Amino acid sequence: MTDVVPPTALSEIKLRLLCQDDIDSVKVLCGDWFPIEYPDSWYHDITSNKKFFSLAATFKGGIVGMIVAEIKGRTKVHKEDGDILASSFPVDTQVAYILSLGVVKEFRKHGIGSLLLDSLKEHISTTAQDHCKAIYLHVLTTNLTAIHFYENRDFKQHHYLPYYYSIRGVLKDGFTYVLYINEDLPASTESPAQLPAVVQHLVQERHRVQQNHVKDRSLSVLPARHLNLSVADFYTKPVSALYNVQAMYNICT
Numbered sequence: 039m040t041d042v043v044p045p046t047a048l049s050e051i052k053l054r055l056l057c058q059d060d061i062d063s064v065k066v067l068c069g070d071w072f073p074i075e076y077p078d079s080w081y082h083d084i085t086s087n088k089k090f091f092s093l094a095a096t097f098k099g100g101i102v103g104m105i106v107a108e109i110k111g112r113t114k115v116h117k118e119d120g121d122i123l124a125s126s127f128p129v130d131t132q133v134a135y136i137l138s139l140g141v142v143k144e145f146r147k148h149g150i151g152s153l154l155l156d157s158l159k160e161h162i163s164t165t166a167q168d169h170c171k172a173i174y175l176h177v178l179t180t181n182l183t184a185i186h187f188y189e190n191r192d193f194k195q196h197h198y199l200p201y202y203y204s205i206r207g208v209l210k211d212g213f214t215y216v217l218y219i220n221e222d223l224p225a226s227t228e229s230p231a232q233l234p235a236v237v238q239h240l241v242q243e244r245h246r247v248q249q250n251h252v253k254d255r256s257l258s259v260l261p262a263r264h265l266n267l268s269v270a271d272f273y274t275k276p277v278s279a280l281y282n283v284q285a286m287y288n289i290c291t
Contacts, residue, residue, distance in 0.1 A: 047097060048149045053157060056092040056104065058085045063101050071140035073178075073205045084137070091134075091161050095141070095150050103141035105154040107173075109134045109166055118199060119214050122172055132166050134158065136175035151187060162219070174216040178203060185213070193217045 044050070056064065061081045068076060084092045084106045095103035112123045112131045123131060136158070141150045162170045174196070177184045189195075193215040202212035 043144050043148065047145060048153065050097060051102070051150060051153065052096045053153070054094055054096065056085045056094050056106075058082070060094065060101065061085055064104065067101065067104070067140060067142070068138065070143075072138065074203065090137075091158060093154060093157055093161075095154055097145065101142075102145045103150045103154055105139045105158055106137040107134050107158050108137065109162065109170060112171075118202075119174060119197065122174055122196065122214075122216055127171065130169065132170040134162055134166075134170055134173040136173065139175075152191070155191060159219070168220045171220055172216050172218050174214060176202065176212050176214055179211045179213055185215075188215050188217075191217070 064081060064085070084090045089108055089110075091105075091107045091109065093105050094101045109132055111129065112127060112133055113129055115122060115133060115135075122133060139151060139154060141154075158173070162173070173193075175188070175193075176199070177188070179198075194217070195213050196216040197214035199212040199214060201209040203210040
């Protein structure tokens with residue numbers, strides 16, 4: 039791919055669905071973009087299974103960007119993100135999960151990432167109509183470029199996930215980011231700055247406690263699962279549950 043990208047590159051971008059003929063190219067791109075190694079079955083699935091929305095952005099025939107997402111029922115969301123939508127939503131309510139979104143380095147800052155994301159939103163509005171209430175994704179806490187991209191497009195941090203990723207044998211923390219669509223909001227829209235002081239303290243201590251915890255190999259890894267808390271937890275859980283969380287911090291530290 040050429041290192042010289044014309045200012046009019048976006049106007050020359052074409053969109054099409056990925057197909058199995060793209061697997062080799064997509065493997066190379068994912069190797070450049072992401073630190074995670076995907077199995078061959080993943081590439082086969084995203085290029086052939088209709089449950090995935092897999093869209094490529096091409097420039098002069100070559101893939102320069104892609105987005106892969108899955109639209110699924112809220113009951114199929116993994117446990118760590120099960121509270122993205124309240125249980126009061128109908129069981130047929132859907133969410134869209136972005137598995138990957140990437141753009142070739144030379145083509146970044148030309149609006150291609152936004153074009154792909156907007157195309158997903160358009161696909162949702164066409165196929166899922168108002169049944170899909172949220173788009174969410176996971177991102178490394180250290181991937182500031184991606185975090186900035188999503189926050190600039192109204193995604194909000196929903197969860198902090200300690201040790202969510204295993205990258206070349208090293209555990210890494212992640213965030214869940216969510217964009218609510220079709221005018222639906224989560225149970226709480228309060229920001230961390232509006233939380234009571236004691237709750238702010240718990241949120242801020244979360245990462246420090248987990249880091250201290252892993253240093254003592256004699257301790258169980260149980261707190262790693264229980265430290266997965268969202269802002270909404272502090273408005274929907276009983277006060278007694280919050281005191282139990284505080285007690286857990288005292289034990290761990």
